[in-house]
Amino acid sequence: MADEVVVLDFWASPFAMRVKLALSEKGITYECKPQDLLNKGPLLLQANPVHKKIPVLIHNGRSICESLIIVRYIDEVWTHVSPLLPSDPYQRSQALFWADYIEKQVYDLGKRVYVAQEDQAEAKEKLIQCLKTLETELGDKPYFGGDGIGFVDVALLPFTTWFYTYERSGNFSIQESCPKLIAWVERCRQKQSVSDALPHPHKIYDFYLLFKEALGVK
Amino acid sequence: MEGAVVLLDFWPSMFGMRTRIALAEKEIKYEYSEQDLWNKGELLLQMNPVHKKIPVLIHNGKPVCESLNQVQYIDEVWNDRAPLLPANTYKRANARFWADFVDKKLYDLGSKIWKTKGEEQEAAKKEFIDCLKLLEGELGDSLYFGGKDFGYVDVALVPFYCWFYAYEQCGNFSIEAECPKLIAWVKRCMQKESVAKSLVDREKVYEFVLQLKKLYGIE
Numbered sequence: 001m002a003d004e005v006v007v008l009d010f011w012a013s014p015f016a017m018r019v020k021l022a023l024s025e026k027g028i029t030y031e032c033k034p035q036d037l038l039n040k041g042p043l044l045l046q047a048n049p050v051h052k053k054i055p056v057l058i059h060n061g062r063s064i065c066e067s068l069i070i071v072r073y074i075d076e077v078w079t080h081v082s083p084l085l086p087s088d089p090y091q092r093s094q095a096l097f098w099a100d101y102i103e104k105q106v107y108d109l110g111k112r113v114y115v116a117q118e119d120q121a122e123a124k125e126k127l128i129q130c131l132k133t134l135e136t137e138l139g140d141k142p143y144f145g146g147d148g149i150g151f152v153d154v155a156l157l158p159f160t161t162w163f164y165t166y167e168r169s170g171n172f173s174i175q176e177s178c179p180k181l182i183a184w185v186e187r188c189r190q191k192q193s194v195s196d197a198l199p200h201p202h203k204i205y206d207f208y209l210l211f212k213e214a215l216g217v218k
Numbered sequence: 219m220e221g222a223v224v225l226l227d228f229w230p231s232m233f234g235m236r237t238r239i240a241l242a243e244k245e246i247k248y249e250y251s252e253q254d255l256w257n258k259g260e261l262l263l264q265m266n267p268v269h270k271k272i273p274v275l276i277h278n279g280k281p282v283c284e285s286l287n288q289v290q291y292i293d294e295v296w297n298d299r300a301p302l303l304p305a306n307t308y309k310r311a312n313a314r315f316w317a318d319f320v321d322k323k324l325y326d327l328g329s330k331i332w333k334t335k336g337e338e339q340e341a342a343k344k345e346f347i348d349c350l351k352l353l354e355g356e357l358g359d360s361l362y363f364g365g366k367d368f369g370y371v372d373v374a375l376v377p378f379y380c381w382f383y384a385y386e387q388c389g390n391f392s393i394e395a396e397c398p399k400l401i402a403w404v405k406r407c408m409q410k411e412s413v414a415k416s417l418v419d420r421e422k423v424y425e426f427v428l429q430l431k432k433l434y435g436i437e
Contacts, residue, residue, distance in 0.1 A: 089294040
């Protein structure tokens with residue numbers, strides 16, 4: 001029986017990108033259903049009645065919500081190909097810790113940078129500190145997952161499509177402060193699975209310019 | 219699997235209580251180490267340099283941080299007894315979703331209830347009750363969120379009960395009146411030894427909140 005895999009999506013959402021990246025890494029065929037976030041349709045509201053947000057993964061008719069939970073689900077269902085989480089419980093707890101760190105920090109700090117209010121300078125500094133901490137965690141490994149793309153890589157990579165937007169709106173360079181992290185981004189982008197799943201940063205910037213108001217930029 | 223287990227914790231923390239419950243469910247012997255959060259010790263800062271927060275679970279000298287992460291780790295390492303997460307992949311994702319919902323909502327809303335007054339407090343109270351009602355809906359007619367058995371979502375949520383009395387006093391409302399099914403579920407959980415010995419006295423939590431209010435200059 002063929003699996004039916006549907007992703008309720010919004011192309012610029014880093015959270016949705018995580019799901020597409022995980023599916024792409026595993027070579028899973030899926031149907032992408034872009035959603036209108038300003039006018040949410042019945043499918044989305046039915047699939048995610050609690051948060052009413054994308055991404056939602058619908059697997060054989062059943063919905064899974066929250067991007068990192070979806071990625072773990074994908075990893076556990078399609079367990080025999082390209083594992084994202086380590087099999088050792090301690091290593092796994094470390095990967096989950098770093099994914100949670102990214103979850104707690106990057107989106108909010110990045111948003112405070114591009115919304116460009118009075119706290120932008122502080123947000124920029126904290127974002128750089130956060131990325132430097134992640135750089136230290138990466139160390140000399142080619143990927144956070146070690147030799148291959150792992151859970152933490154999937155958690156963070158989508159936000160790198162927004163780096164150009166953060167830099168332009170905040171007038172600073174992430175490359176300058178975090179060259180090793182940018183090297184990691186470039187290494188990942190050379191993989192077909194990654195370049196298939198992630199939009200070009202300039203497209204994200206165009207989106208930001210077009211939708212500044214909707215994004216909360218005054 | 220064997221090896222020293224230490225828990226760096228702070229007695230009123232609902233997050234620390236989650237880990238205490240998980241350890242008790244699995245009957246794991248451990249050393250409980252009370253931390254002074256206003257004067258953080260070397261061990262805490264060394265074991266959780268990123269967040270500098272409790273709880274920290276130290277197993278064989280290696281730290282695991284973040285309470286839900288700890289509960290999952292405990293469940294995976296001591297996997298021969300009292301399973302907390304379901305075996306079924308979809309049910310497991312669902313359990314993680316609801317534990318994540320508890321994490322995203324209850325602490326911040328609860329904090330607003332005791333820290334604020336007026337319109338802000340009223341809004342927080344309403345949203346808090348709405349969240350508890352959603353959880354009641356998820357519980358349905360089951361004994362526990364885990365179904366017949368006590369599980370991951372039960373562990374994630376039940377410690378918040380210790381703070382309900384403080385929220386009620388500060389917010390002048392009754393959680394039991396709004397969410398009787400949830401309170402009935404709490405009472406079922408409290409009959410389990412692992413829960414009863416891990417949760418703290420709710421009046422002591424209220425006294426602690428009053429001390430915090432004084433400390434932060436909140437009326």
